Amino acid sequence: MTYLINDNPETQFAPAARLADDLILGQAEQIKQQALIPDLFNILPYIILVLNKERQIIYSNHVLFETLGITSQENLIGLRPGEILNCVHSHETPGGCGTTECCSVCGAVLAILESQQTKAPVAKECLLSAGSAGDTKSFELSVYAAPAGVINGEYTLLIVRDISEEKRRQVFEQVFFHDLLNTSGAVKGFVQIMKESPNLNEVQELSTHATEAVDILIDEINSQRDLIAAENGELKLNLSSFSAKGLVAKLVEFYQNYDTALCPIEIACSEDVILESDIILVRRIVNNMLKNAIEASDEDTDTVTIAVEKKDDYVEFSVTNPQAIPREVQLQIFKRSYSNKGSGRGIGTYSMKLLGEKYLQGYVYFSSNQGTTFVFGVPIRKQ
Template identity: 25%
Template sequence: MFKYYPGGKAILALIAILIIAASLLYVDNLARKMAGEERKKMQLWVEANKEILTAPADANLNLASEIIANNKTIPIILTDKSGKVLYTNLDSQQIARDPQYVEKQLELFRVRHPPIVQEYNPKNREDRNYVYYGDSTMLKQLRYYPYVQLFIVALFILVTLIALTNTSRATQNQVWVGLAKETAHQLGTPLSSIEAWMEILKEHPGNAPIVAELGKDLDRLKLISERFSKIGSTPVLEEHNLVSQVTHMVNYIRKRAPQKVGFEIETHGEDDIPAMISPLLFDWVIENLLKNALDAMEGSGRITITISNRATETWIDVADTGKGIPRTLQAKVFKPGFSTKKRGWGLGLSLSKRIIETYHKGKLSIKSSEAGKGTTFRVLLRK
């Protein structure tokens, strides 16, 4: 199993560069050596061909003939001084299909290797032919090998980076899930204690107002504890009316918001918009988005919640008139731990995104944001 280290990607990239560089140097050196060996073979072939053409009739040409016959790997084109092709061992089927094939290969051979001069009469330098040759199949494969290796290394790096990223995300998820469940567990004991003390307070009629307020706070703490306990578990989705669900959370936040903040819910005239949700977790998302909007407006402004019912999906847009989110930060707002506020853990939007996308199979995103004019978050629920 992969372990994720902060500098893992940089180290992986450096190792890959070193592997590729070493491989290129090694293969280039090997290719040079093989090219040198093939030129020696061609020089031997030229000498054997010269011997066959110039030897007396009774000469033993077995060795020369064997050298000529055994050259089946290196392509050759033999020309005279005027460039006329005298001999070639190129594929006859290719030549039949393309009349220009030999000329094209001759041009390639001229670029690839200098020709070997075949002289028949040392006293007459005009009596000579030229042998042009290309790379053998093995040498070609060797020359292309670094590119194949580069592709394989790149593919390996890509797969490894994906594995590292997924491992990192999985580790983060395990940490947040464990933290959430531990928080819910730790809240259980003091909540039970507070509940017991409330029962004692109820025995005195004069404590009724205090008990009532404590009861509200206790219910709130129980709700928070239950929310945290749901993280990491697959919730049961039930059909609920989004309009009433959102209205309930807006009313809750409105009572706790500054007086200069206005709230508006727009449903395009629909009072009942059903959706499959987990009410406990969905309320948490709306609450986080509303609190985020309040923080962005710093005490005054307007929050508009628009619920749009479509054929295959439903949108809940939460728009504020706050300071907006800079474009450079928009990709980071959903990352765990990211926050522009002095207080808080930076988990609200991260948890909200997880709740919508993992548990509700929907999508939470920034629909739009403009500096000084505000931000709109969109919750998309598929039907």
């Protein structure tokens, strides 16, 4: 440990001070002397931690050892939960887990602090991005923090359960099936009108719209398949040459033709650039940016602007709308399963980051102050 209990390191959220090594080891020994506790905790199929007031681990059960592939509890004593789970934010500040601005929206930190303050059990969900830059994995965790009343001392019991598969199934059922039903309903509507129309020209026009709706349906199915393959590291790219300006124009035309955009959309493209990349993935990312901007806009007063600009060896697609994103939402915007649109959403921005950076070797970021701009930069030539 580098900090003593009376140190006061800088923090952007939770207290950063830690206990000295000898005090930590003394607390850990106290847990070992509680004969029933290790035996009881080791028969449960969840990660179970005992934390001190400084949120440092003084005990962990065997499930954690198996999850992390370690053999000695001594390697964990004194660390905080985000540090052992390799949270991407746990090493951003000297204070470690709990001390960054992003920690202010972490379900695990919030549950621990609330339980310590109220002396009552607290259950929350934690959206965890683990790993290092360029190689991160997303997890959805259920965390339960409660005073450890069976142990002498001011300790907190933390139980962690991985609910990632449950969340993925929920998103699949609520988002994917919902979109499929909507699109297939549109196809059925077009076909029904075609059956009843005596006008050949109208039938031809409707058949074109029906074909486009079927294409959207197929793309939605493929997008889910590709996302699963991307998370498993199995996604294969299909490279081709295409016009950046042409891609944007077709997307905007779709929204305008189907009246799905109730606010005006402006295109700002000073020059066209021919890309060599995976057009399906590029279009999917740009479409997500455009769709989110439209949904966030006021249909009566806002205008969404989509732009294309060459930046050195990259092409930048940017989408801007006049609405600002609340800071609490900004801190979680790229986390899987997080959405401010309701339960069962939250894969759009996550997939943009995963596909755009890991597979297309580009970059995805946003800024939000007076308005909000999402930017996706993609190499002109994919290596």
